[in-house]
Amino acid sequence: MIDLHPQLAEDTIIIGRFDLCILLLMNDENFPWFILVPDRKHIQEIFQLDKNDQQILMAESSLLSEALVEEYSADKLNVAALGNIVPQLHIHHIVRYKNDPAWPAPVWGKIPAIAYTAQAVTDIKEKMLQLLSGQLTDAG
Numbered sequence: 212m213i214d215l216h217p218q219l220a221e222d223t224i225i226i227g228r229f230d231l232c233i234l235l236l237m238n239d240e241n242f243p244w245f246i247l248v249p250d251r252k253h254i255q256e257i258f259q260l261d262k263n264d265q266q267i268l269m270a271e272s273s274l275l276s277e278a279l280v281e282e283y284s285a286d287k288l289n290v291a292a293l294g295n296i297v298p299q300l301h302i303h304h305i306v307r308y309k310n311d312p313a314w315p316a317p318v319w320g321k322i323p324a325i326a327y328t329a330q331a332v333t334d335i336k337e338k339m340l341q342l343l344s345g346q347l348t349d350a351g
Contacts, residue, residue: 212350213250216299224327226336227347231267234275234347235301236335239324242313243283243306245339247272254300257292271346272302278342279306289317 212233215223223235223246231251237244249268254260260268272290280288289305305318313321327335340347 213248213252215248216297216301218297219246219248219299219301224332225350226339227343228350229267229271229274229343229347231264232271233350234339236327236332237303237324238326240327240331241322241325242311242318243279243285244318245275245279245304247275247302247304249300251300255294255298256300259300268302272304274343274346275304278339279304282338282342 212228215233215235219235223237226234226236226245228234228250229247232247232249235246235248237246247268249260249264251260251264257265257268276288276290279285283306285306286309287307289307290302292300292302294300307314307318309315311318336349340349
């Protein structure tokens with residue numbers, strides 16, 4: 212597995228892995244917020260992945276997106292690859308609700324993060340492994 216950028220390693224929890232991507236959970240219970248990181252070195256932009264990996268990334272992102280919208284009854288799902296601070300390619304998948312504390316603005320910096328409890332992380336990990344059974348495996 213590739214080394215995560217230090218900021219990603221500090222802010223997230225590894226939930227599992229797809230064929231291409233590592234699935235991370237942003238450690239902020241204010242928002243259901245997941246991040247896909249392709250397990251490839253020295254990639255900052257989607258176009259830098261080979262064509263096959265680009266297709267796999269889109270399939271994994273779509274699979275995750277559908278599962279999140281259904282499981283969390285999202286009003287909207289924000290999916291973005293920004294990388295202004297963390298250059299390592301990573302794709303945010305943030306479940307949004309019309310009544311969430313940041314709506315309709317972006318979630319970054321709106322309210323202080325609240326870390327998940329160990330039990331909440333275990334529950335989310337089990338839920339995601341079940342929802343994405345056959346596609347997502349435990350990262351160890």
